Amino acid sequence: MSAPLLRVENLRTYFHTAEGVVRAVDGVSFTLGPGETLGIVGESGCGKTVACLSILRLIDPPGRIEPDSRISLRDRDLTAASEGEMRSVRGNEISMIFQEPMTSLNPVWTIGDQIAEALRTHRSARPAEARRRAAEMLRLVGIPNPEQRLDEYPHQFSGGMRQRAMIAMALACDPSVLIADEPTTALDVTIQAEILDLLARLQEQLGMGLIFVSHDLGIIAQIADRVIVMYAGQVVESGTADELFGRPRHPYSEGLLRATPRVGRRMRRLSVIPGSVASPKRWPPGCRFHPRCPYAWSRCREDVPPLPGEARASRCWLEEEPARRTGGWDELALAEDH
């Protein structure tokens, strides 16, 4: 693999509230190469979005990126950059698209104005030039009659069209990294597929690194080269998409996969992971997943398992004591049936 474009090391984002410290992201590390797609999977509330916003340093007080976290873009340390430097990174070198295309566009400006804005900010482009480039971007993301649609307002666009317009906005300045935070969650399945195809095509065409966040394993499997699974603010498993979906090693990944419905396979009932993600104010001691884990034993309740290495790893004591992997999710499901 080529030299990493983006390297995140030991990222910890804490929210210092009056009720205590919320450790939303607690020691996340990953790298992203040019042209590579990194999938981030996890349930709601596991810290995916906060991790993404942290990369762009868009965390508002009381949130704070803790001192020994490091985020580097090529060789630049973004955690040490000034606010002014960060502004020239956002939308220019690292762009982000959001979950809700319905509300991510400003209703009072035309689509063209909004795409041109990034160009005028970062490239000091003249209005005519920015407009030409905006039309080009709209064509690139597959919107027909771009010249005409430039002058339309967001409410005249459908959900899928708006997400395309958002992508056009994000890519207008040719960023080297695109962060897509659940970009298809709010869309119809058919539109979802179109947007995914579009993102994959654009990534290939423009050679940018893509971070794709989703709770939908099917989508991640489709688009990602490498995947990290997050649970309770930490990475619990990492590996290539094939490795992770073929042979998940962490009990949480296993559970997630089992909880995913598949077309063409009839199941009597979908299995669920019992319980929900604990409160980030009080993560459980030991392994953070142990209260919901079917394999948990005494060691899990006391000692924190490490995440050995980065490429292919699982944060679980089963790695050291594989013999204990018995029963598990099937037994749990059976027990529930009775």
Add this chain to the structure above:
Amino acid sequence: MNEASGRAEDRADGGRALTAAAFIPGLAHLRRGRRRAGLSLLGLALAMLAVLAFSFDRVASTFTAGRVDYWVAMLTLAGTLAAAWGVSLRAEWGRPRQRAEGTSQWAIAWREFNRNRVAVLGLFLMCGLYLATLLAPYLTSYEPNAIGDIAATRHLPPSLDHLMGTDKFGRDVFTRVLYGARISLSIGFVAVSISVTLGTVVGAVSGYFGGAVDTVLMRFVDMLISFPRLVLLITVIALFEPSIFTVIVVLGLTLWPATARIVRGEVLSLREREFVEAARALGLASPRIIFRHIVPNVLGPVIVAATLGLGNIILIEAGLSFLGLSVQPPTPSWGNIIDGGREYLVQAWWVSTFPGLAIVVTVVAFNLIGDGLRDALDPRLRI
């Protein structure tokens, strides 16, 4: 329908035919079925022509009088006529309207507003009032402050010579109400501009940045609001000379907290909308996000507050004038004309009644417009 397409072809071939509609303002609109627009244009043009016909001497005297307000009236007259005619010509000769339905939020709001008859009536009243103040020198043959033979002209009841009678110095009340409207409306307009600008900036900054900035600004606003307004006004005006300038500044500087509150509330909810996050992720600086992305989204409620505030400020100013704390006689303002007629209410009811009616009509007009705008700009009615 056939006729319409026939006309369209005519235009395509013949270009600018000198039809009757090209000469009579409004006819072009009427023929295209836009009744209200047509009648308004026609009425406006006729009214201007009537002014020209009935007071031709005074219009002609503009060139010799050497007074600014005569020139302003002249410009208004000519400008209104030209505008009415120009709009008609565009409807007659211009290409058939390509974008018949505007799609921006403002275009949608305008259509919504137009559906509300009462609000449109308010708008007509307001436009009429502003036109009348600008045309004042042409509409009356008297001077507002000139005092003639008091014994002969004192307290004359309303008649054709004096539409609203005369006051204790024999001055024409109609003239004074007209000129007083200038003062009252300008005070309202300028004071509202000051308070809305200040309120929007303070509210937006406070709501967007939150935290300590918000706390400091909002406690200051609370402090201003918790003062009894009239006492504050009287104190400040007592410290300075009561003049138009003082009143404008004081009203402008004391009424902004209400706008700031409204704007802050709106911004607090807008700030959490994803397009603000998206704007930050695009690398835009805070001032740009506030003034380009957030403020245009709060303009609706701000415009409503401003319109309602105009009526309110005119009322407050009238009250202050009545107390002798605003514009000083002989310069007329609605409040001090009422005050001047107070002692003679039984003998000469007209002196106080007509400016009072003017205040009522104006405030009602502004409130009708404000209510219409509130309905038209309410974001909850749309996506």
